[in-house]
Amino acid sequence: MSLDRSSLQEQILKLKEEKRAIILAHNYQREEVQDIADFVGDSLELSRTASTVDCDMIVFCGVSFMAESASILSPDKTVLLPEEAALCPMADMIHVDSPRRVRKSFPGFDNPPPYIYPAEFTLRDIKAKYPGVPVVAYVNTTADVKAESDICCTSANVVKVIESLPGEEVICVPDKNLSMWAQKNTKKRVIAWDGYCNIHERVTPDDVRRARTEHPAAMIMAHPECRLDVLEAVDHVTSTSGMLRFARSSSAQEFIVGTEIGLMHRLRKENPEKVFYPLRKDMICPNMKKTTLQSVLRAFLENSHLVKVPEHIRVPAKRALDRMLAIS
Ligand code: 13P
Ligand code: SF4
Numbered sequence: 001m002s003l004d005r006s007s008l009q010e011q012i013l014k015l016k017e018e019k020r021a022i023i024l025a026h027n028y029q030r031e032e033v034q035d036i037a038d039f040v041g042d043s044l045e046l047s048r049t050a051s052t053v054d055c056d057m058i059v060f061c062g063v064s065f066m067a068e069s070a071s072i073l074s075p076d077k078t079v080l081l082p083e084e085a086a087l088c089p090m091a092d093m094i095h096v097d098s099p100r101r102v103r104k105s106f107p108g109f110d111n112p113p114p115y116i117y118p119a120e121f122t123l124r125d126i127k128a129k130y131p132g133v134p135v136v137a138y139v140n141t142t143a144d145v146k147a148e149s150d151i152c153c154t155s156a157n158v159v160k161v162i163e164s165l166p167g168e169e170v171i172c173v174p175d176k177n178l179s180m181w182a183q184k185n186t187k188k189r190v191i192a193w194d195g196y197c198n199i200h201e202r203v204t205p206d207d208v209r210r211a212r213t214e215h216p217a218a219m220i221m222a223h224p225e226c227r228l229d230v231l232e233a234v235d236h237v238t239s240t241s242g243m244l245r246f247a248r249s250s251s252a253q254e255f256i257v258g259t260e261i262g263l264m265h266r267l268r269k270e271n272p273e274k275v276f277y278p279l280r281k282d283m284i285c286p287n288m289k290k291t292t293l294q295s296v297l298r299a300f301l302e303n304s305h306l307v308k309v310p311e312h313i314r315v316p317a318k319r320a321l322d323r324m325l326a327i328s
Pocket of ligand 2: 197198225
Protein backbone atom coordinates (compact mmCIF):
# COMPACT_ATOMS: atom_id res chain seq x y z
CA MET A 1 0.00 0.00 0.00
CA SER A 2 1.45 3.38 -0.91
CA LEU A 3 0.94 6.16 1.62
CA ASP A 4 0.92 9.88 0.97
CA ARG A 5 3.62 12.08 2.47
CA SER A 6 1.65 13.24 5.51
CA SER A 7 0.56 9.67 6.44
CA LEU A 8 4.17 8.52 6.14
CA GLN A 9 5.33 11.39 8.34
CA GLU A 10 2.60 10.67 10.88
CA GLN A 11 3.53 6.98 11.14
CA ILE A 12 7.24 7.76 11.41
CA LEU A 13 6.66 10.27 14.20
CA LYS A 14 4.50 7.79 16.11
CA LEU A 15 7.09 5.00 15.86
CA LYS A 16 9.84 7.42 16.77
CA GLU A 17 8.09 8.25 20.05
CA GLU A 18 7.34 4.60 20.81
CA LYS A 19 10.94 3.52 20.24
CA ARG A 20 12.51 6.54 21.98
CA ALA A 21 14.36 7.20 18.75
CA ILE A 22 15.87 10.24 17.12
CA ILE A 23 16.36 10.80 13.41
CA LEU A 24 19.65 12.33 12.27
CA ALA A 25 19.93 13.54 8.68
CA HIS A 26 22.85 14.86 6.68
CA ASN A 27 22.51 18.19 4.86
CA TYR A 28 22.45 16.31 1.50
CA GLN A 29 19.34 14.26 2.27
CA ARG A 30 16.08 14.67 0.34
CA GLU A 31 13.97 17.64 1.50
CA GLU A 32 11.20 15.48 2.96
CA VAL A 33 13.73 13.42 4.92
CA GLN A 34 15.44 16.54 6.29
CA ASP A 35 12.02 17.86 7.31
CA ILE A 36 11.22 14.80 9.43
CA ALA A 37 14.63 14.73 11.17
CA ASP A 38 15.29 15.84 14.74
CA PHE A 39 18.68 17.12 13.70
CA VAL A 40 20.12 18.01 10.28
CA GLY A 41 23.81 18.82 10.00
CA ASP A 42 27.27 18.29 8.57
CA SER A 43 29.45 15.29 9.42
CA LEU A 44 31.02 16.96 12.45
CA GLU A 45 27.73 18.13 13.95
CA LEU A 46 26.12 14.73 13.37
CA SER A 47 29.03 12.91 15.06
CA ARG A 48 28.82 15.27 18.02
CA THR A 49 25.05 14.82 18.30
CA ALA A 50 25.33 11.02 18.03
CA SER A 51 27.80 11.00 20.93
CA THR A 52 25.67 13.12 23.28
CA VAL A 53 22.01 12.55 22.44
CA ASP A 54 19.73 10.85 24.99
CA CYS A 55 17.69 8.12 23.24
CA ASP A 56 17.53 4.35 22.69
CA MET A 57 17.71 4.38 18.91
CA ILE A 58 19.32 6.51 16.18
CA VAL A 59 17.92 6.30 12.66
CA PHE A 60 20.71 7.72 10.53
CA CYS A 61 19.67 9.21 7.22
CA GLY A 62 22.97 9.54 5.43
CA VAL A 63 25.60 7.15 4.10
CA SER A 64 27.06 4.13 5.85
CA PHE A 65 30.24 5.67 7.28
CA MET A 66 28.08 8.21 9.12
CA ALA A 67 25.90 5.52 10.72
CA GLU A 68 29.06 3.58 11.58
CA SER A 69 30.46 6.64 13.36
CA ALA A 70 27.21 6.96 15.34
CA SER A 71 27.46 3.30 16.37
CA ILE A 72 31.15 3.69 17.30
CA LEU A 73 30.35 6.69 19.50
CA SER A 74 27.12 5.31 21.00
CA PRO A 75 27.54 1.52 21.25
CA ASP A 76 24.61 1.14 23.65
CA LYS A 77 22.13 2.59 21.17
CA THR A 78 20.48 0.78 18.29
CA VAL A 79 21.76 2.49 15.14
CA LEU A 80 19.78 1.96 11.92
CA LEU A 81 20.74 2.94 8.37
CA PRO A 82 17.46 2.90 6.39
CA GLU A 83 19.16 2.10 3.07
CA GLU A 84 21.88 -0.51 3.42
CA ALA A 85 23.28 0.32 -0.03
CA ALA A 86 23.79 4.02 0.80
CA LEU A 87 27.58 3.99 0.60
CA CYS A 88 30.20 6.68 0.03
CA PRO A 89 32.44 5.63 -2.89
CA MET A 90 35.29 7.74 -1.50
CA ALA A 91 35.29 5.66 1.69
CA ASP A 92 35.96 2.61 -0.47
CA MET A 93 39.08 4.19 -2.00
CA ILE A 94 41.28 3.23 0.91
CA HIS A 95 41.67 -0.12 2.65
CA VAL A 96 43.66 -1.05 5.72
CA ASP A 97 45.06 -4.05 3.92
CA SER A 98 43.83 -5.58 0.72
CA PRO A 99 44.08 -9.08 -0.65
CA ARG A 100 43.37 -7.52 -4.06
CA ARG A 101 46.62 -5.55 -4.00
CA VAL A 102 48.38 -6.06 -7.32
CA ARG A 103 51.67 -4.16 -7.08
CA LYS A 104 54.37 -4.40 -4.47
CA SER A 105 56.62 -1.50 -5.51
CA PHE A 106 55.99 2.11 -4.50
CA PRO A 107 56.55 4.24 -7.60
CA GLY A 108 54.51 7.11 -6.18
CA PHE A 109 56.54 7.42 -3.00
CA ASP A 110 59.20 9.54 -4.66
CA ASN A 111 56.75 11.88 -6.32
CA PRO A 112 57.25 15.61 -5.83
CA PRO A 113 54.66 17.51 -3.76
CA PRO A 114 51.71 17.33 -3.24
CA TYR A 115 52.73 13.80 -2.33
CA ILE A 116 49.84 11.85 -3.80
CA TYR A 117 49.99 8.08 -3.67
CA PRO A 118 48.27 5.54 -5.90
CA ALA A 119 45.08 4.22 -4.40
CA GLU A 120 45.94 0.58 -5.05
CA PHE A 121 48.31 0.66 -2.07
CA THR A 122 47.00 0.19 1.41
CA LEU A 123 46.96 2.28 4.55
CA ARG A 124 49.43 -0.15 6.13
CA ASP A 125 51.82 0.35 3.19
CA ILE A 126 51.92 4.09 3.69
CA LYS A 127 52.25 3.74 7.48
CA ALA A 128 55.20 1.38 6.96
CA LYS A 129 56.80 3.89 4.60
CA TYR A 130 56.46 6.72 7.13
CA PRO A 131 56.83 5.11 10.57
CA GLY A 132 55.74 7.37 13.40
CA VAL A 133 54.02 9.91 11.13
CA PRO A 134 50.49 10.48 12.48
CA VAL A 135 47.55 9.44 10.32
CA VAL A 136 44.52 11.71 9.93
CA ALA A 137 41.45 9.87 8.59
CA TYR A 138 38.69 11.93 7.02
CA VAL A 139 35.40 10.73 8.54
CA ASN A 140 34.47 9.53 5.03
CA THR A 141 36.27 6.23 5.77
CA THR A 142 35.25 2.80 7.01
CA ALA A 143 35.50 1.95 10.72
CA ASP A 144 38.62 -0.21 10.27
CA VAL A 145 40.48 2.65 8.56
CA LYS A 146 39.55 4.93 11.48
CA ALA A 147 40.79 2.24 13.88
CA GLU A 148 44.22 2.27 12.16
CA SER A 149 44.42 6.07 12.32
CA ASP A 150 45.53 8.46 15.06
CA ILE A 151 42.73 10.97 14.69
CA CYS A 152 39.74 11.72 12.47
CA CYS A 153 38.84 14.98 10.77
CA THR A 154 35.91 16.42 8.82
CA SER A 155 35.83 19.11 6.18
CA ALA A 156 35.05 21.55 9.01
CA ASN A 157 38.17 20.94 11.11
CA VAL A 158 40.91 19.38 8.94
CA VAL A 159 43.45 22.19 9.43
CA LYS A 160 42.82 22.40 13.17
CA VAL A 161 43.26 18.62 13.48
CA ILE A 162 46.53 18.65 11.49
CA GLU A 163 47.88 21.56 13.54
CA SER A 164 47.10 19.70 16.77
CA LEU A 165 49.49 16.87 15.93
CA PRO A 166 53.17 16.60 16.91
CA GLY A 167 55.92 16.68 14.25
CA GLU A 168 56.21 18.33 10.87
CA GLU A 169 54.49 15.69 8.73
CA VAL A 170 51.04 14.09 8.64
CA ILE A 171 49.46 11.40 6.49
CA CYS A 172 45.97 12.49 5.42
CA VAL A 173 43.58 9.97 3.83
CA PRO A 174 41.66 9.42 1.58
CA ASP A 175 40.60 12.71 -0.09
CA LYS A 176 43.38 14.29 -2.17
CA ASN A 177 41.42 17.54 -2.60
CA LEU A 178 40.79 18.02 1.11
CA SER A 179 44.48 17.22 1.72
CA MET A 180 45.68 19.73 -0.86
CA TRP A 181 43.41 22.35 0.66
CA ALA A 182 44.86 21.54 4.08
CA GLN A 183 48.40 21.70 2.63
CA LYS A 184 47.68 25.23 1.45
CA ASN A 185 46.64 26.21 4.97
CA THR A 186 49.32 24.56 7.10
CA LYS A 187 53.12 24.68 7.26
CA LYS A 188 53.25 20.94 7.95
CA ARG A 189 53.95 18.55 5.07
CA VAL A 190 50.75 16.73 4.15
CA ILE A 191 51.24 13.24 2.71
CA ALA A 192 48.04 12.65 0.76
CA TRP A 193 46.09 9.78 -0.73
CA ASP A 194 44.61 9.56 -4.23
CA GLY A 195 40.94 9.36 -3.23
CA TYR A 196 38.22 11.80 -4.23
CA CYS A 197 34.46 12.39 -4.32
CA ASN A 198 33.26 12.13 -7.90
CA ILE A 199 30.42 14.61 -7.23
CA HIS A 200 32.79 17.40 -6.15
CA GLU A 201 35.69 16.41 -8.41
CA ARG A 202 33.61 17.19 -11.52
CA VAL A 203 33.55 20.95 -10.78
CA THR A 204 36.09 22.92 -12.86
CA PRO A 205 37.39 26.51 -12.81
CA ASP A 206 35.28 27.04 -15.98
CA ASP A 207 32.16 26.39 -13.88
CA VAL A 208 33.30 29.10 -11.46
CA ARG A 209 34.00 31.55 -14.32
CA ARG A 210 30.59 30.85 -15.87
CA ALA A 211 28.83 31.34 -12.52
CA ARG A 212 30.59 34.69 -11.97
CA THR A 213 29.54 35.90 -15.39
CA GLU A 214 25.93 34.82 -14.89
CA HIS A 215 25.64 36.15 -11.32
CA PRO A 216 28.27 38.89 -10.82
CA ALA A 217 26.90 39.98 -7.42
CA ALA A 218 26.88 36.48 -5.93
CA MET A 219 29.38 35.07 -3.41
CA ILE A 220 30.71 31.68 -4.51
CA MET A 221 31.10 28.99 -1.85
CA ALA A 222 32.74 25.59 -2.40
CA HIS A 223 33.28 22.44 -0.38
CA PRO A 224 36.93 21.41 0.20
CA GLU A 225 36.25 18.14 -1.63
CA CYS A 226 36.41 20.25 -4.83
CA ARG A 227 39.68 20.50 -6.78
CA LEU A 228 42.28 22.98 -5.49
CA ASP A 229 42.10 25.11 -8.68
CA VAL A 230 38.35 25.46 -8.03
CA LEU A 231 38.86 26.30 -4.35
CA GLU A 232 41.41 28.97 -5.28
CA ALA A 233 38.87 30.60 -7.60
CA VAL A 234 35.92 30.88 -5.17
CA ASP A 235 35.12 33.33 -2.35
CA HIS A 236 34.62 30.95 0.58
CA VAL A 237 35.71 27.34 1.23
CA THR A 238 33.91 25.49 3.99
CA SER A 239 31.89 22.44 5.08
CA THR A 240 28.17 22.14 4.38
CA SER A 241 27.15 23.68 7.70
CA GLY A 242 29.91 26.27 7.30
CA MET A 243 28.07 27.37 4.15
CA LEU A 244 24.86 27.77 6.14
CA ARG A 245 26.65 29.94 8.69
CA PHE A 246 28.35 31.99 5.96
CA ALA A 247 25.09 32.59 4.05
CA ARG A 248 23.34 33.63 7.28
CA SER A 249 26.00 36.11 8.40
CA SER A 250 27.06 37.54 5.02
CA SER A 251 25.54 40.81 3.81
CA ALA A 252 25.46 39.39 0.26
CA GLN A 253 22.03 38.61 -1.19
CA GLU A 254 23.03 35.98 -3.74
CA PHE A 255 25.17 32.86 -3.39
CA ILE A 256 26.52 30.17 -5.71
CA VAL A 257 26.64 26.83 -3.90
CA GLY A 258 29.54 24.51 -4.75
CA THR A 259 28.41 21.34 -3.08
CA GLU A 260 25.72 18.65 -3.33
CA ILE A 261 22.37 20.23 -4.15
CA GLY A 262 20.63 18.80 -1.05
CA LEU A 263 22.10 21.72 0.89
CA MET A 264 19.97 24.17 -1.13
CA HIS A 265 16.89 23.15 0.88
CA ARG A 266 18.25 24.41 4.21
CA LEU A 267 19.92 27.43 2.63
CA ARG A 268 16.61 28.55 1.11
CA LYS A 269 14.50 27.62 4.14
CA GLU A 270 16.76 29.46 6.60
CA ASN A 271 17.36 32.49 4.34
CA PRO A 272 14.08 33.12 2.51
CA GLU A 273 15.13 36.64 1.51
CA LYS A 274 18.36 35.46 -0.19
CA VAL A 275 18.89 33.71 -3.53
CA PHE A 276 20.92 30.52 -4.04
CA TYR A 277 22.12 28.95 -7.30
CA PRO A 278 23.90 25.59 -7.65
CA LEU A 279 27.44 25.84 -9.03
CA ARG A 280 26.54 22.80 -11.16
CA LYS A 281 23.07 21.31 -11.41
CA ASP A 282 24.50 17.78 -11.59
CA MET A 283 26.07 17.82 -8.13
CA ILE A 284 23.76 15.08 -6.90
CA CYS A 285 25.05 12.26 -4.69
CA PRO A 286 22.99 9.18 -5.66
CA ASN A 287 23.86 7.48 -2.39
CA MET A 288 22.56 10.36 -0.28
CA LYS A 289 19.34 10.31 -2.30
CA LYS A 290 18.64 6.61 -1.71
CA THR A 291 16.92 7.30 1.62
CA THR A 292 13.22 8.16 1.29
CA LEU A 293 10.35 8.52 3.78
CA GLN A 294 9.33 4.96 2.81
CA SER A 295 12.77 3.64 3.75
CA VAL A 296 12.70 5.51 7.07
CA LEU A 297 9.30 3.99 7.87
CA ARG A 298 10.57 0.52 6.89
CA ALA A 299 13.63 1.02 9.11
CA PHE A 300 11.32 1.58 12.10
CA LEU A 301 8.98 -1.29 11.23
CA GLU A 302 11.71 -3.85 10.50
CA ASN A 303 14.53 -2.56 12.72
CA SER A 304 16.68 -2.38 9.62
CA HIS A 305 19.48 -2.06 8.78
CA LEU A 306 21.30 -2.52 12.04
CA VAL A 307 24.81 -1.00 12.07
CA LYS A 308 27.14 -2.51 14.64
CA VAL A 309 30.93 -2.27 14.64
CA PRO A 310 32.87 -5.17 16.25
CA GLU A 311 34.50 -4.17 19.56
CA HIS A 312 38.11 -4.74 18.42
CA ILE A 313 37.54 -2.13 15.67
CA ARG A 314 35.09 0.09 17.56
CA VAL A 315 37.40 0.86 20.49
CA PRO A 316 40.41 2.17 18.48
CA ALA A 317 38.06 3.87 15.97
CA LYS A 318 36.33 5.64 18.87
CA ARG A 319 39.70 6.86 20.13
CA ALA A 320 40.34 8.53 16.75
CA LEU A 321 36.86 10.11 16.70
CA ASP A 322 37.07 11.21 20.36
CA ARG A 323 40.42 12.93 19.75
CA MET A 324 38.82 14.90 16.92
CA LEU A 325 35.75 15.82 18.99
CA ALA A 326 37.96 16.96 21.86
CA ILE A 327 39.66 19.62 19.74
CA SER A 328 36.69 20.71 17.58
P1 13P B 1 30.31 17.73 5.39
O1 13P B 1 31.17 17.18 6.46
O2 13P B 1 30.71 19.10 4.97
O3 13P B 1 28.89 17.63 5.79
O4 13P B 1 30.50 16.84 4.07
C1 13P B 1 30.30 15.46 4.06
C2 13P B 1 30.38 14.93 2.71
O5 13P B 1 30.15 13.76 2.47
C3 13P B 1 30.76 15.83 1.65
O6 13P B 1 30.60 15.21 0.41
FE1 SF4 C 1 30.65 10.51 -0.48
FE2 SF4 C 1 30.75 12.49 -2.25
FE3 SF4 C 1 28.39 11.46 -1.59
FE4 SF4 C 1 29.80 12.96 0.16
S1 SF4 C 1 28.89 13.61 -1.78
S2 SF4 C 1 28.77 11.03 0.59
S3 SF4 C 1 31.90 12.33 -0.33
S4 SF4 C 1 30.09 10.41 -2.64
